[in-house]
Amino acid sequence: xxxxxxxxxxxxxxxxxxxxxxxxxxxxxxxxxxxxxxxxxxxxxxxxxxxxxxxxxxxxxxxxxxxxxxxxxxxxxxxxxxxxxxxxxxxxxxxxxxxxxxxxxxxxxxxxxxxxxxxxxxxxxxxxxxxxxxxxxxxxxxxxxxxxxxxxxxxxxxxxxxxxxxxxxxxxxxxxxxxxxxxxxxxxxxxxxxxxxxxxxxxxxxxxxxxxxxxxxxxxxxxxxxxxxxxxxxxxxxxxx
Amino acid sequence: xxxxxxxxxxxxxxxxxxxxxxxxxxxxxxxxxxxxxxxxxxxxxxxxxxxxxxxxxxxxxxxxxxxxxxxxxxxxxxxxxxxxxxxxxxxxxxxxxxxxxxxxxxxxxxxxxxxxxxxxxxxxxxxxxxxxxxxxxxxxxxxxxxxxxxxxxxxxxxxxxxxxxxxxxxxxxxxxxxxxxxxxxxxxxxxxxxxxxxxxxxxxxxxxxxxxxxxxxxxxxxxxxxxxxxxxxxxxxxxxxxxxxxxxxxxxxxxxxxxxxxxxxxxxxxxxxxxxxxxxxxxxxxxxxxxxxxxxxxxxxxxxxxxxxxxxxxxxxxxxxxxxxxxxxxx
Numbered sequence: 001x002x003x004x005x006x007x008x009x010x011x012x013x014x015x016x017x018x019x020x021x022x023x024x025x026x027x028x029x030x031x032x033x034x035x036x037x038x039x040x041x042x043x044x045x046x047x048x049x050x051x052x053x054x055x056x057x058x059x060x061x062x063x064x065x066x067x068x069x070x071x072x073x074x075x076x077x078x079x080x081x082x083x084x085x086x087x088x089x090x091x092x093x094x095x096x097x098x099x100x101x102x103x104x105x106x107x108x109x110x111x112x113x114x115x116x117x118x119x120x121x122x123x124x125x126x127x128x129x130x131x132x133x134x135x136x137x138x139x140x141x142x143x144x145x146x147x148x149x150x151x152x153x154x155x156x157x158x159x160x161x162x163x164x165x166x167x168x169x170x171x172x173x174x175x176x177x178x179x180x181x182x183x184x185x186x187x188x189x190x191x192x193x194x195x196x197x198x199x200x201x202x203x204x205x206x207x208x209x210x211x212x213x214x215x216x217x218x219x220x221x222x223x224x225x226x227x228x229x230x231x232x233x234x235x236x237x238x239x240x241x
Numbered sequence: 242x243x244x245x246x247x248x249x250x251x252x253x254x255x256x257x258x259x260x261x262x263x264x265x266x267x268x269x270x271x272x273x274x275x276x277x278x279x280x281x282x283x284x285x286x287x288x289x290x291x292x293x294x295x296x297x298x299x300x301x302x303x304x305x306x307x308x309x310x311x312x313x314x315x316x317x318x319x320x321x322x323x324x325x326x327x328x329x330x331x332x333x334x335x336x337x338x339x340x341x342x343x344x345x346x347x348x349x350x351x352x353x354x355x356x357x358x359x360x361x362x363x364x365x366x367x368x369x370x371x372x373x374x375x376x377x378x379x380x381x382x383x384x385x386x387x388x389x390x391x392x393x394x395x396x397x398x399x400x401x402x403x404x405x406x407x408x409x410x411x412x413x414x415x416x417x418x419x420x421x422x423x424x425x426x427x428x429x430x431x432x433x434x435x436x437x438x439x440x441x442x443x444x445x446x447x448x449x450x451x452x453x454x455x456x457x458x459x460x461x462x463x464x465x466x467x468x469x470x471x472x473x474x475x476x477x478x479x480x481x482x483x484x485x486x487x488x489x490x491x492x493x494x495x496x497x498x499x500x501x502x503x504x505x506x507x508x509x510x511x512x513x514x515x516x517x518x519x520x521x522x523x524x525x526x527x528x529x530x531x532x533x534x535x536x537x538x539x540x541x542x543x544x545x546x547x548x549x550x551x552x553x554x555x556x557x558x559x560x561x562x563x564x565x566x567x568x569x570x571x572x
Contacts, residue, residue, distance in 0.1 A: 092361065093326045098353045101325055105360055112364060138356035192386070 014119040014168045020064055020083035022221045027057035029216045029225035036228045037209055044191070044203040052100040053213055059090035080123070081114035099210045102139060102148065103217070106131030124168045128175070129156050146191035146203065148210035154178040155218055169221070176218035180235030183211045207232060242442045243542065249439040253296045253318055260303055264568045267307050271334070275327035278313040278335055279306050281566070283407045288415055289313065289335035290406055292344040292399060293328060294351055295320040297436075298459055301395060301538045304569025310403035311344075311567075319439060319541075320460050322350030328358035332367065339412040340368030342419065344399060346391025347375040348460075370412050372419030374398055376426040376549065378487040379456025379464060390458050393501045393549040394426035396537045397561075400570065404560035425552040427488045429480045432457045432503060432545030433470065439541070459503070459540040477517035477548070484550050485525065492526040497561055499549035500532070504539035506546055511535065514546055522550075530558045535571065 030037070030053050037050035063086040088111050091104030110119075110127030119127075132152045141147040158178035162171040186208040212228065219225050246252045261270035261277065268277045276293070292302045293315030302314040312335035315323035332341045341362070345355045355371065362369045376394035380387070402419050410418065432454045435445040438461065445461030448454060453476070456464035471479070490496060500515040502508075515534050522529050530553055538547070553561065562572070 092357065096324065098350065101354070101357045105357060108361070108364065134360050138353055138360060140352075 011169055012167055014080060015117055016078040016080050016082050018169075019080050019114065019119055023057075023060055023064065023083050023087045025224045026087075026217055026220040027061050029220045030054055030057050030213075032224065032226045033212075033216065033228050037212060040206060040212065041209040043206045045209065048097055049099055049209040049213070052095050052097045053103070056087075056091040056095040056100050056103060059094040060087040063087075063090050077117065079115055080117060080119040081111040084108075084111035084114055084127075087111075098139070099148065099213070102135050102210075103213065105134045105138065106152070106217075109134055119168055121164045121166075121168050121171060124171060125156075125159050128152070128159055132156050144189060144192075146186050146189040146208050146211075148208065148214050150186045150189070150208065151179040151182040151211035151214035154182040155214065172218060172221040176215065176221065177235050179211075179215045179218050180231050183207050183215045184232060184235060186211045242439070243437045244439055246439070249319075252439060253316065256296070256299070257303075257316060260568070267566065267568055268303075271330070274330040274334070275323065276313050276315045276331035276334070277303060277306055278331065279308065279311070281308055282312050282335070283308045283403075285409050286312070286406045287337050287339040287409055288406055288412045289332070289337050289341040290344065290399075290403060291315070291328070291331055291335060291341055292395070293317065293323045293331070293355075294346050294348070295322060295460070297541045298539050300536070300569035302399070305396065305399050305403075305565075305567050307565060307567035307570075309407060309563060309565030309567065310399050310570060322348065322354045325354045325357035325361070328355050329361050332358060332362055332369065333365070336362075336367050336369075340370070342402070342406075342412060342415050343369065343371045344395070344402065344419070345371055345373055346395055347373050347388055348390065349387065351391075368412055370416035372398065372402070372416060372423060374423050374426075376423070376428040377456075377458065378427050378429050378483055380458065381487060392430065392459055393428040393499055393538045393547045394423065394551065396501075396533075397426060397497060397499060397549065397551050398422050400565065401557055401560045403565060404563035407563070422551070422557070425488075425557075426549060427484045428499075428501075428547050428549040429483050430457045430459070430501075430503065430545055430547035431455050431476065431480065432464075432543050434505065434544035436461050436504065436541035436543040454545070457503075457540075457543070457545060459538060459543075461540065461543075473513055474517045477514055478521055480548050481518060481521045481525075484548060485527075488550055488552065490527055490550075490552050494527060495530045495553050495555075495558065496522065496527050497551040497553045497558070498522065498529040498532045499537065499547075499551075500534045501538055501547045501549065502536040503543040503545040503547065504536060505542040505544040508535070511546060514548070518548055531561055533571070537569075 034050040041049040088108035109130035113123040113127035141149045143153045155175040158174045289312040291313045295317040297319045313331040315327040317323040359369045374391035375389040377390040377392045380390045453470040454464040455466045455468045
C-alpha cells in the first residue's frame with residue numbers, strides 16, 4: 001500500500017507523492033519500533049518519546065488522509081512540501097513534551113524549503129540544515145551532548161559532501177547512514193543536555209531515543225524500518241533507497 | 242487533599258474561568274487558544290508584550306494583563322510550561338506594527354516552548370524578540386549550563402517594560418532595555434515548608450521543625466542547602482548580603498525592593514521581613530525608592546518568601562510609577 005506513494009519505477013521522482021509516501025513510511029517505522037523506542041527512553045528519559053513520536057505521526061497520517069479525501073487527484077502544481085507541512089503542523093500543534101515539537105521544527109524547515117514541485121538537492125540541503133539550525137537555536141544542544149543533534153548534524157554533513165548529481169534519494173540514503181552512525185555514537189556519550197542529562201552515567205551505553213527518531217525519519221525516505229537492532233548494530237545495513 | 246478544588250486536573254481550568262469572569266472588564270479569555278489578553282490594551286504600543294509560564298504562581302502572570310503591563314499571557318498546566326501553540330496564538334493576537342516581545346522566566350521548558358513559537362512566528366513574518374529573566378542568585382553556578390532561574394523579578398520587569406512599551410519604543414529598543422533590566426535584578430528565597438503537591442497531597446519535600454530551606458525556587462525543588470532556622474533579622478541580613486554580593490550596587494545608588502510571599506505566609510510576617518530588609522539597605526546607603534510587599538510570584542502554598550532588588554535609575558522609577566490597569570498591580 002505504502003509503496004503506492006513512492007513510484008519505484010522512477011528513482012529520480014521526488015514530488016509530493018514521494019514526500020507523502022515518506023511521511024507515511026515514517027509513521028509505519030515508528031509504529032513498528034514504538035515499543036523499542038519506549039524501552040530505550042525508559043532507560044535514559046521519562047519514557048514518553050515513543051508515545052509522543054507516534055502521536056505526532058498519527059496526527060500526520062490523519063491530516064494526510066483528510067487532504068487526500070478533499071482532493072483525491074493530486075492537483076497540478078502540487079508542492080513537494082505540502083505533505084511535509086502537514087507533518088510539521090501535526091507535530092508543532094499536537095505533540096507535548098519537547099522532542100516532538102523539535103521534530104516539527106525540522107519538518108517545517110523541510111516543508112518551507114520544498115516550495116517547488118520536487119524536493120531537489122538544494123531544497124533537501126536547505127531544509128535539513130535549516131532544521132538543524134532551528135533545533136540548535138531553540139534547544140541549545142551541540143554535537144556531543146547526546147541529543148538528536150548527534151544524528152542530524154552528521155546527516156547534514158553527509159548531504160553537504162554528497163555530489164549534486166547523486167540526486168536527492170541517493171543523498172537521503174547517505175544521510176540516513178550517517179545519522180545511524182551518529183545514533184551509535186550517542187551510546188558512548190554522557191548527556192550534557194536533554195532528557196538523559198538527569199540520569200548521568202546510567203545513560204551510558206544507551207543510544208539517545210531522539211537521535212534514533214532522526215534515523216527513522218531519514219531511513220523512511222527509502223523504506224519502512226521494521227526493527228532497530230540491525231541498524232544499531234551496523235549502520236551500513238541502512239535500508240536501501 | 243489540602244486544596245479546595247474539584248480535582249487536581251480541574252484546578253487550573255476552573256481558576257482561569259473564574260479569573261476571566263471576575264476580571265471581564267480587563268481581560269479576554271481565548272479558551273481554545275489557551276491564552277488571555279487585555280481587553281483595553283495600551284493604544285500607543287508598537288510592540289505587543291507577552292508572558293506566560295506554569296500555573297501555580299498567581300497572581301503572576303495573569304494578574305498583570307492590562308494597559309501599562311502585559312498584552313497577553315499563556316498559562317501552562319500546574320508548574321509546567323505552556324505549549325508552543327498557546328504562545329504562537331497569543332503572539333499572533335497581540336503583535337503590533339513592530340512585532341511581539343516575549344518575557345520568559347529562565348526554565349528549560351519555557352525557553353524551548355517560547356523558542357519554538359518564535360521560530361514559527363519568523364516563518365509567518367512576525368518579528369519577535371525575547372527578554373530572559375534570570376534573577377535567582379541561589380541557582381547561580383559556574384558548573385551549570387542552565388543559568389539562574391527566573392523568579393520574583395519577573396513582576397518588576399513586566400511593570401517597567403510595560404510602561405516603556407507605552408512610550409512607543411521599538412522591538413529592539415525594548416529587548417535591549419529588558420535585557421538591561423533583567424541584569425539589574427537579583428532575588429533569593431527561603432522556605433520553612435514546601436508547597437503541597439496537588440496530585441499526592443504531600444509536601445514536595447520534607448523539612449524538620451527548626452529547619453529552613455535556603456535558596457528555594459518556585460517549583461518545589463529543594464535548595465542546595467538546608468540550614469537551622471535563624472531569627473528573622475539574621476536571616477534577612479544573610480539574604481541581603483547575598484543579593485548585594487551578586488548585584489554589586491554602588492553606595493548611594495537607588496533601588497526598588499520587593500518582599501514577596503510564596504503563597505503560605507502572612508502579611509504580618511512579610512512586613513516584618515520588609516522592616517529588616519529596609520533597615521539593612523538604609524545602613525548600606527542604598528535608597529529603596531519604592532518597596533512592594535505582598536504575594537506576587539507564588540509557589541502554590543509554599544511557606545516562604547523571597548527578596549528582590551532592582552537597581553533603578555530615575556527613568557526606571559518613573560516607569561515603575563506609571564499607571565497600570567490590571568487585576569493585580571497594587572498601585
